[in-house]
Amino acid sequence: MAENNLKIVIVDDEESGRETLRNFLTKYCNGVEIVAEANGVASGIGQIVLHKPDLVFLDVQMQDGTGFDLLSGLSERKFQVVFVTSYDQYALQAFRFSAADYLLKPVDPDQLIEAVEKVRSNIEKKEITSKLDVLVSNVNRLEKIALPAMDGIRFVNIEDIVRCESDDNYTMFFMKSGESIVVSKTLKEYELMLNGMRFCRVHKSYLVNLKYVSRYVPGDGGYLILEDGSHVDVSRRKKEALLEMLMK
Incomplete structure (x- = not known):
């Protein structure tokens, strides 16, 4: 794989969800490398720590917790996140307040391409923000707005x-x-x-x-x-x- 490929980890407790993202990323997105997949919060934390990805596609609701639990369980969050979720009014409100990126299930290929390109642009511009920190703090109580x-x-x-x-x-x-x-x-x-x-x-x-x-x-x-x-x-x-x- 090329050195400047985006390293991606997919975290979703449903095999069908991981398979859809895997197939769409392979088919529609250039310059990406799926380095690992995980089926829950605990395994997701392990794969992220091991592979140090550029981008994590993260399901919100999983059997052993939420995507927010996963983020809270990491001491460092030096990667971009695109949340993948079914409609959840409260989660979507937290995303909007924190300017976080998300895709609704079923995933649309065009929106997936747009999300990947946005992440690539942020990385190239070295645009580092506290979006994830704000999101984690907003999950329990909306305190900040982007x-x-x-x-x-x-x-x-x-x-x-x-x-x-x-x-x-x-x-x-x-x-x-x-x-x-x-x-x-x-x-x-x-x-x-x-x-x-x-x-x-x-x-x-x-x-x-x-x-x-x-x-x-x-x-x-x-x-x-x-x-x-x-x-x-x-x-x-x-x-x-x-x-x-x-x-x-």
């Missing part, structure tokens, strides 16, 4: 976000520290991601962390005064839902 900022992916504590402001297809995050971060995603995407976490869309342009609300000033829609001194308009349409959340 923000694709202009200077790279930023991982911030969710509770430190004061408010978010829409700017066309960009979103400006205003942090507790006073820092602002411009992100190349829409406010609607973050409204959906932060749903149920005491964030409220009070206006078409604003998403507010209710933790930092100091005062609501009544009016047509009224406005909020936040702890950082900022004033945020509330639309008439959002007023009732906001007041209901503030009273909880």
Whole structure:
């Protein structure tokens, strides 16, 4: 095998799952070498430590634990991971918050090719992030969110976000520290991601962390005064839902 091939370990407790990935990788992806396969958490840890792969395809739910258990059981995680999973709402939410890569079963060959090329690009650019560390911490309780900022992916504590402001297809995050971060995603995407976490869309342009609300000033829609001194308009349409959340 060529020296610059991606070394891959497949971890899945179902033989059919391993076979599908093995066949698709061999058929559709150039420059890859499957160095080992494992059928569970314990054997997966052993194969990863032994072979030191560049990329691990990791099933989420297995007989002896989860893919997250496997990651937690490794002292070093110097490899890229693509999770392979059936639909699991909570797992998918953790992936999105951590900017982790995943494929849904049944695996689509085009998406597999795209995932492998993305990993190859990350390695060539020497792009090392703390995605896996953030993901492991987010599995039990969502604490951090990955923000694709202009200077790279930023991982911030969710509770430190004061408010978010829409700017066309960009979103400006205003942090507790006073820092602002411009992100190349829409406010609607973050409204959906932060749903149920005491964030409220009070206006078409604003998403507010209710933790930092100091005062609501009544009016047509009224406005909020936040702890950082900022004033945020509330639309008439959002007023009732906001007041209901503030009273909880």
